[in-house]
Amino acid sequence: MAIDAEAIKEHIKGIIVALGDDPNRQGLKETPDRVAKMYEEVFEGMNYTNSEIAEMFNKTFEQDLELGEGDKDLVVVRDIDIFSYCEHHLALMYDMKVTVAYVPNGKVIGLSKIARICDMVSKRLQLQERIGTDIAQTMQIVTGSEDVAVFIEGCHSCMSARGIRKNNTRTYTTTLRGRFKTDLSLQLRAMGSNLQIERNNDESTSTI
Ligand SMILES: [Zn+2]
Numbered sequence: 580m581a582i583d584a585e586a587i588k589e590h591i592k593g594i595i596v597a598l599g600d601d602p603n604r605q606g607l608k609e610t611p612d613r614v615a616k617m618y619e620e621v622f623e624g625m626n627y628t629n630s631e632i633a634e635m636f637n638k639t640f641e642q643d644l645e646l647g648e649g650d651k652d653l654v655v656v657r658d659i660d661i662f663s664y665c666e667h668h669l670a671l672m673y674d675m676k677v678t679v680a681y682v683p684n685g686k687v688i689g690l691s692k693i694a695r696i697c698d699m700v701s702k703r704l705q706l707q708e709r710i711g712t713d714i715a716q717t718m719q720i721v722t723g724s725e726d727v728a729v730f731i732e733g734c735h736s737c738m739s740a741r742g743i744r745k746n747n748t749r750t751y752t753t754t755l756r757g758r759f760k761t762d763l764s765l766q767l768r769a770m771g772s773n774l775q776i777e778r779n780n781d782e783s784t785s786t787i
Contacts, residue, residue: 581626582622582623582626584616584618584619587618588612588614591611591615595607595610595611620702621664622664622703623699623702624700624702627699629700629716629717629720632696632699632717633696633720635695636688636721638689638692639686639687639721639722640687640688640689641685652682652683653680653768654682654687655678655679655771656679656693657678657771658676658677659676659678660675661675661677661701662701663702663703663707663710664704665704665705665707666704666706667706668741669704670736670737670740672705672707672734672735672736674734675701675707675732675733675734677714678728678729678731679693679697679714679718679729680728680759680768680769681718681724681727682724682726682757682758682765684722684725684726686723692721693718696714696721697710697714700714707731707733707735707752710729711729711731711752711754712729712754714729715727715754724757725756726757726758726759727754727756727759728754728769729753730751730753730754731751731752731754732749732751732752734749734750
């Protein structure tokens with residue numbers, strides 16, 4: 580369902596009035612228009628399901644990876660910056676960093692596509708936890724691999740700028756799928772806890 584920009588304009592105007600201001604004064608005149616345009620951009624992901632996002636960024640490369648040793652292979656993309664909006668307050672979630680890891684299953688996805696998937700699923704009314712499950716599900720569809728892990732950290736302005744006002748509080752969420760659920764060494768490698776060991780190990784095929 581496409582975003583209804585006209586309805587957003589009307590409602591933003593209504594909010595301005597409800598706040599006791601004059602929507603026709605100079606500074607506010609164009610505001611409903613601007614907010615509608617901004618919402619179309621920052622909520623673009625509302626227009627698509629996870630499957631449609633997977634379809635959109637379905638650029639994979641069939642790899643002649645030596646898959647005999649496949650369970651040693653791991654791709655990790657770290658510190659992908661995203662923004663999102665919490666569905667409880669429509670408040671900005673910011674300073675968010677996403678790490679996505681997966682075990683390739685015969686094909687690999689273009690690395691920039693991983694960042695684009697993170698971006699698009701975060702452009703919805705979201706919960707940090709659901710951003711993780713949405714990314715994991717979309718990655719599973721695109722890569723054909725069950726083994727996906729997503730780590731997210733972020734600040735929520737509904738906590739930092741209002742209410743309890745805890746400025747420096749960061750929220751960490753982990754989404755584990757497939758072998759990541761049970762294989763602790765895979766989890767640790769994805770989190771980067773033993774990168775040093777990895778680097779000293781010729782068998783490592785991690786992409787960091
Ligand atoms: Zn919130």
